[in-house]
Amino acid sequence: MDEAAFLESYDPAAFERPSVAVDLILMSVVDGAPAVLLTRRDQHPFQGAWALPGGFVGIGESLDDAAHRLLAEKAHMADAYVEQLYTFGAVDRDPRMRIISVAYFALIPACAFAAALKAAPELALARLTVPWQGETGGPVEARLAEGEPLALAFDHGDMLGVAMLRLRGKLDYSGIAFALLPERFTLRALQDVYEAILDTRLNKPAFRRRMLDRGWLAPTGERETGASFRPAELYRYQPPR
Amino acid sequence: MDEAAFLESYDPAAFERPSVAVDLILMSVVDGAPAVLLTRRDQHPFQGAWALPGGFVGIGESLDDAAHRLLAEKAHMADAYVEQLYTFGAVDRDPRMRIISVAYFALIPACAFAAALKAAPELALARLTVPWQGETGGPVEARLAEGEPLALAFDHGDMLGVAMLRLRGKLDYSGIAFALLPERFTLRALQDVYEAILDTRLNKPAFRRRMLDRGWLAPTGERETGASFRPAELYRYQPPR
DNA sequence: CCAAAAGTGTTTTAGTTACACCCATGG
DNA sequence: CCATGGGTGTAACTAAAACACTTTTGG
Numbered sequence: 001m002d003e004a005a006f007l008e009s010y011d012p013a014a015f016e017r018p019s020v021a022v023d024l025i026l027m028s029v030v031d032g033a034p035a036v037l038l039t040r041r042d043q044h045p046f047q048g049a050w051a052l053p054g055g056f057v058g059i060g061e062s063l064d065d066a067a068h069r070l071l072a073e074k075a076h077m078a079d080a081y082v083e084q085l086y087t088f089g090a091v092d093r094d095p096r097m098r099i100i101s102v103a104y105f106a107l108i109p110a111c112a113f114a115a116a117l118k119a120a121p122e123l124a125l126a127r128l129t130v131p132w133q134g135e136t137g138g139p140v141e142a143r144l145a146e147g148e149p150l151a152l153a154f155d156h157g158d159m160l161g162v163a164m165l166r167l168r169g170k171l172d173y174s175g176i177a178f179a180l181l182p183e184r185f186t187l188r189a190l191q192d193v194y195e196a197i198l199d200t201r202l203n204k205p206a207f208r209r210r211m212l213d214r215g216w217l218a219p220t221g222e223r224e225t226g227a228s229f230r231p232a233e234l235y236r237y238q239p240p241r
Numbered sequence: 242m243d244e245a246a247f248l249e250s251y252d253p254a255a256f257e258r259p260s261v262a263v264d265l266i267l268m269s270v271v272d273g274a275p276a277v278l279l280t281r282r283d284q285h286p287f288q289g290a291w292a293l294p295g296g297f298v299g300i301g302e303s304l305d306d307a308a309h310r311l312l313a314e315k316a317h318m319a320d321a322y323v324e325q326l327y328t329f330g331a332v333d334r335d336p337r338m339r340i341i342s343v344a345y346f347a348l349i350p351a352c353a354f355a356a357a358l359k360a361a362p363e364l365a366l367a368r369l370t371v372p373w374q375g376e377t378g379g380p381v382e383a384r385l386a387e388g389e390p391l392a393l394a395f396d397h398g399d400m401l402g403v404a405m406l407r408l409r410g411k412l413d414y415s416g417i418a419f420a421l422l423p424e425r426f427t428l429r430a431l432q433d434v435y436e437a438i439l440d441t442r443l444n445k446p447a448f449r450r451r452m453l454d455r456g457w458l459a460p461t462g463e464r465e466t467g468a469s470f471r472p473a474e475l476y477r478y479q480p481p482r
Numbered sequence: 483c484c485a486a487a488a489g490t491g492t493t494t495t496a497g498t499t500a501c502a503c504c505c506a507t508g509g
Numbered sequence: 510c511c512a513t514g515g516g517t518g519t520a521a522c523t524a525a526a527a528c529a530c531t532t533t534t535g536g
Contacts, residue, residue, distance in 0.1 A: 473488055
């Protein structure tokens with residue numbers, strides 16, 4: 001019996017259905033390191049552990065709509081680069097009941113990140129440390145400042161791992177780096193984002209040329225102000241074609 | 242209210258929940274073109290259109306388990322390279338009721354593909370044509386032989402598009418090409434897989450060297466037989482490290 | 483010996499890296 | 510005029526592409 005035939009004979013009330021949730025990975029690059037917004041759980045299970053903000057998907061709401069709604073509800077942000085990451089469906093991922101969770105990440109410029117932290121006092125900023133290299137994958141560690149890694153609730157450590165893997169993978173063939181920067185930015189700021197996400201040092205002249213040769217950057221003619229040295233040109237992201 | 246607090250106060254019976262299904266993209270490369278297995282719908286909606294095999298996720302079954310169970314049930318295959326692709330959650334993607342579908346692809350060598358076709362008579366082989374280039378994405382066309390593209394049910398054309406995009410993206414930094422080949426294969430067969438998926442012609446010497454230099458290929462010492470020309474060396478995939 | 487495809491060596495090219503240097507600004 | 514980081518030019522290196530060539534089989 002294929003899906004079609006199965007659906008025809010399917011009684012919606014006959015089988016128990018899982019709940020479906022969306023969890024949000026609100027990411028930015030702050031002070032040269034990837035960062036994420038977490039909330040502290042005050043109830044069991046995982047009482048005292050840190051969790052990603054999330055919520056259930058409404059029966060008349062698409063997954064993407066749920067992600068954007070939660071972005072507004074939890075982080076009070078109207079717009080951001082939002083992308084579906086992966087769906088976590090282990091049976092026992094929540095000890096209370098069957099919940100399938102679709103993880104989304106939202107990439108947020110550092111300035112908007114700070115604003116979200118102010119607007120949503122239950123959110124805390126955690127810096128991420130990636131204990132693996134390349135395409136290995138695996139969970140990631142989160143710290144409030146320096147010190148011990150936080151205990152993360154559910155499979156949220158794995159979600160953060162998938163987010164970092166995706167971010168690294170897409171960094172230099174897509175424009176996601178620009179979603180982490182304000183509208184106008186310097187080449188140095190762009191390089192800082194790359195170095196934070198990839199956790200490497202990059203050669204400055206090579207990086208400049210690579211970025212400028214791609215043709216995604218439009219000089220604004222404006223300069224950065226406030227530094228006691230040569231002011232840097234401000235660029236704007238101009239998506240290809 | 243964060244997810245934690247919400248869950249605590251959540252009454253499982255209070256909200257209507259969506260059904261969750263898994264759809265399987267059973268892919269191979271046959272006669273120099275990507276191919277997929279489809280079933281013809283004999284009921285409304287989308288009567289007469291072609292659909293991916295799929296089924297509902299059991300309440301006590303993980304998503305990955307459901308994908309593997311469906312692989313066995315629909316294609317009578319015990320093992321294959323299976324990977325979660327994307328979750329489709331538009332409200333009206335099925336006109337009858339709310340179904341969220343997690344798309345998985347399974348990569349299958351051409352020989353096993355032919356066996357699956359024999360074992361499951363309701364499945365038909367469709368060749369895929371990708372009407373876009375690079376990282377654009379979008380739906381894909383499927384044809385039974387030459388002729389008009391098939392009408393695809395639901396959002397299954399989009400699912401095939403995501404599958405081709407993922408396949409192209411991962412082709413030359415991961416070992417997925419080898420999942421489409423038998424255990425022992427020639428470099429020409431490997432190149433054919435690359436050319437079919439990328440829809441380009443590749444330079445033979447450059448391709449050879451690139452593959453051999455990566456160190457993922459172990460020569461078996463055996464030779465292909467049956468051709469009326471110089472027999473090619475058979476290689477085996479040796480995953481890195 | 484011929485056709486056909488496997489397999490190799492050499493040159494060219496393009497893209498990236500490394501490094502040295504000059505430039506512009508505030509103090 | 511000095512410290513600091515922005516910005517540029519040039520050479521070295523590496524990886525891929527193109528092309529011509531040799532090798533090995535069945536008939």
